[in-house]
Amino acid sequence: xxxxxxxxxxxxxxxVERSLPAISLRGKEHYLWxxxxxxxxxxxRYRVGFGSIxxxxxxxxxxxxxxxxxxxxxxxxxxxxxxxxxxIFAPKRFEELLINKWDFLEVQEIKPxxxxxxxxxxxxAFRVVHSKESFGFIYAEHEKIKxxxxxxxxxxxxxxxxxxxxxxxxxxxxxxxxxxxxxxxxKPGLKVxxxxxxxxxxxxxxxAKGADLLIHEAxxxxxxxxxxxERNHSTAKQAAQLAKEAGAKKLILTHLSGRYKDAKSLLxxxxxxxxxxxxxxxxxxxELR
Amino acid sequence: xxxxxxxxxxxxxxxVERSLPAISLRGKEHYLWxxxxxxxxxxxRYRVGFGSIxxxxxxxxxxxxxxxxxxxxxxxxxxxxxxxxxxIFAPKRFEELLINKWDFLEVQEIKPxxxxxxxxxxxxAFRVVHSKESFGFIYAEHEKIKxxxxxxxxxxxxxxxxxxxxxxxxxxxxxxxxxxxxxxxxKPGLKVxxxxxxxxxxxxxxxAKGADLLIHEAxxxxxxxxxxxERNHSTAKQAAQLAKEAGAKKLILTHLSGRYKDAKSLLxxxxxxxxxxxxxxxxxxxELR
Numbered sequence: 364x365x366x367x368x369x370x371x372x373x374x375x376x377x378x379v380e381r382s383l384p385a386i387s388l389r390g391k392e393h394y395l396w397x398x399x400x401x402x403x404x405x406x407x408r409y410r411v412g413f414g415s416i417x418x419x420x421x422x423x424x425x426x427x428x429x430x431x432x433x434x435x436x437x438x439x440x441x442x443x444x445x446x447x448x449x450x451i452f453a454p455k456r457f458e459e460l461l462i463n464k465w466d467f468l469e470v471q472e473i474k475p476x477x478x479x480x481x482x483x484x485x486x487x488a489f490r491v492v493h494s495k496e497s498f499g500f501i502y503a504e505h506e507k508i509k510x511x512x513x514x515x516x517x518x519x520x521x522x523x524x525x526x527x528x529x530x531x532x533x534x535x536x537x538x539x540x541x542x543x544x545x546x547x548x549x550k551p552g553l554k555v556x557x558x559x560x561x562x563x564x565x566x567x568x569x570x571a572k573g574a575d576l577l578i579h580e581a582x583x584x585x586x587x588x589x590x591x592x593e594r595n596h597s598t599a600k601q602a603a604q605l606a607k608e609a610g611a612k613k614l615i616l617t618h619l620s621g622r623y624k625d626a627k628s629l630l631x632x633x634x635x636x637x638x639x640x641x642x643x644x645x646x647x648x649x650e651l652r
Numbered sequence: 653x654x655x656x657x658x659x660x661x662x663x664x665x666x667x668v669e670r671s672l673p674a675i676s677l678r679g680k681e682h683y684l685w686x687x688x689x690x691x692x693x694x695x696x697r698y699r700v701g702f703g704s705i706x707x708x709x710x711x712x713x714x715x716x717x718x719x720x721x722x723x724x725x726x727x728x729x730x731x732x733x734x735x736x737x738x739x740i741f742a743p744k745r746f747e748e749l750l751i752n753k754w755d756f757l758e759v760q761e762i763k764p765x766x767x768x769x770x771x772x773x774x775x776x777a778f779r780v781v782h783s784k785e786s787f788g789f790i791y792a793e794h795e796k797i798k799x800x801x802x803x804x805x806x807x808x809x810x811x812x813x814x815x816x817x818x819x820x821x822x823x824x825x826x827x828x829x830x831x832x833x834x835x836x837x838x839k840p841g842l843k844v845x846x847x848x849x850x851x852x853x854x855x856x857x858x859x860a861k862g863a864d865l866l867i868h869e870a871x872x873x874x875x876x877x878x879x880x881x882e883r884n885h886s887t888a889k890q891a892a893q894l895a896k897e898a899g900a901k902k903l904i905l906t907h908l909s910g911r912y913k914d915a916k917s918l919l920x921x922x923x924x925x926x927x928x929x930x931x932x933x934x935x936x937x938x939e940l941r
Binding site: 375376377378379382383400401403404407408426427430431433434437438441442460462463 | 664665666667668671672689690692693696697715716719720722723726727730731749751752
């Protein structure tokens with residue numbers, strides 16, 4: 364199971380209703396995608412424990428996507444006598460911007476591809492078109508091996524043999540070799556994709572292929588296509604077209620310009636193209652299984 | 653008139669109820685004392701316009717007192733095509749920490765004494781004992797000249813002569829010299845003093861002499877005197893004793909540790925010594941005349 368909490372959903376400038384970008388992902392481990400100003404207080408407000416965060420992923424080096432990391436670092440340092448290692452994955456040169464560097468921090472430059480793997484899932488980055496070094500992220504649970512239990516038992520598999528066959532790919536029972544693929548099938552894991560800030564681009568389509576959930580920016584709505592292109596952002600409609608093309612199962616729009624007090628117009632234009640669309644708001648919790 | 657708005661009243665770490673230190677002062681001009689993380693959003697929440705800020709004063713270089721300045725700078729830059737000059741008064745080395753430096757910013761190192769003067773008031777700094785370079789601030793309205801109107805009219809003062817006598821100190825009417833002090837009195841201006849973070853110290857007593865309002869930190873309450881000394885902070889009782897000794901008219905306690913969910917115990921211990929004490933909370937508005 365993966366729990367997502369939207370901690371901030373505004374673009375560039377916060378509003379009274381929307382804080383700056385940050386998404387908490389709690390599966391086996393706890394991660395953050397982006398960490399805008401105020402993220403630590405949003406975590407308190409929405410009861411997302413911050414002491415457990417294993418890694419933070421910064422999509423690009425615009426201040427609204429990473430300023431909150433400084434305050435969070437101080438709070439971790441001050442509020443615990445035994446603060447755990449915290450990894451920060453960020454674009455090139457983030458370390459020069461880190462004004463409070465402590466031993467428990469480990470900064471790693473983002474390059475496209477696999478960034479991190481835990482026992483349940485991996486997180487990878489892909490390039491998107493926005494500012495110089497801008498990335499989107501993929502959270503992908505590992506495939507799980509599921510046994511055709513009746514068949515496996517019928518062939519004599521018992522107890523520890525299930526572990527053995529998963530490790531070796533086969534077991535021998537009474538001189539007969541039984542292959543893993545003969546008694547099992549692979550259940551795909553959840554896949555959640557986050558666009559970061561970007562124009563609607565091919566790399567996001569590729570990344571989002573068959574995703575259970577695509578979280579895409581929608582800074583603008585219809586009528587602002589020119590601004591969206593000029594500033595390397597997307598409209599709600601473009602995000603919906605992308606989700607459709609990628610065959611994603613669900614789309615959540617975030618990173619809304621402050622001009623959309625009521626996001627219904629964005630929702631309407633997106634749902635015409637991709638019906639299973641929602642608009643993120645601060646505190647929105649999603650549980651995926 | 654001076655309007656004060658407490659934008660953040662927590663110490664070191666924010667809570668759901670209290671954001672990090674920042675106080676808006678709106679007299680003739682608009683100033684900020686400290687600018688903790690989230691200050692810009694607090695200004696939106698409490699309807700304190702941020703486009704009008706002329707100067708920000710950072711009491712010391714602990715992150716909880718200045719992180720909000722980065723986000724505020726970005727918002728000023730993005731939200732207006734003609735952003736006005738913004739002065740930042742901060743302790744030595746702040747400029748090295750400023751990751752987003754723009755032409756409209758002017759950073760000035762704080763040294764004790766007068767920092768700024770507008771047509772209505774001046775702001776000065778005084779050293780306090782906390783971290784290496786730590787300051788408190790004094791907002792002092794200029795004295796106003798008030799005329800004994802009947803007397804002045806009786807001596808023949810009319811129209812433009814009131815301006816002339818204020819500028820020269822005297823006017824001549826029918827060959828007779830009339831001195832300003834004979835027809836006027838000086839009305840002292842408002843004085844508001846902010847301690848920043850500090851142990852209870854002599855310099856704050858001196859600064860707060862006869863102040864209309866003393867805003868003093870009260871990170872701790874009774875029973876934490878040892879911690880207060882170790883960490884160079886004050887207890888509510890110590891702040892009250894200081895206010896009494898200085899002869900301040902009113903005391904507001906701020907910068908409360910997160911352990912005081914209900915600040916009543918702090919209020920009680922302070923009011924026993926200095927009855928005209930209040931506890932600041934986020935959004936508290938004070939109008940002084």
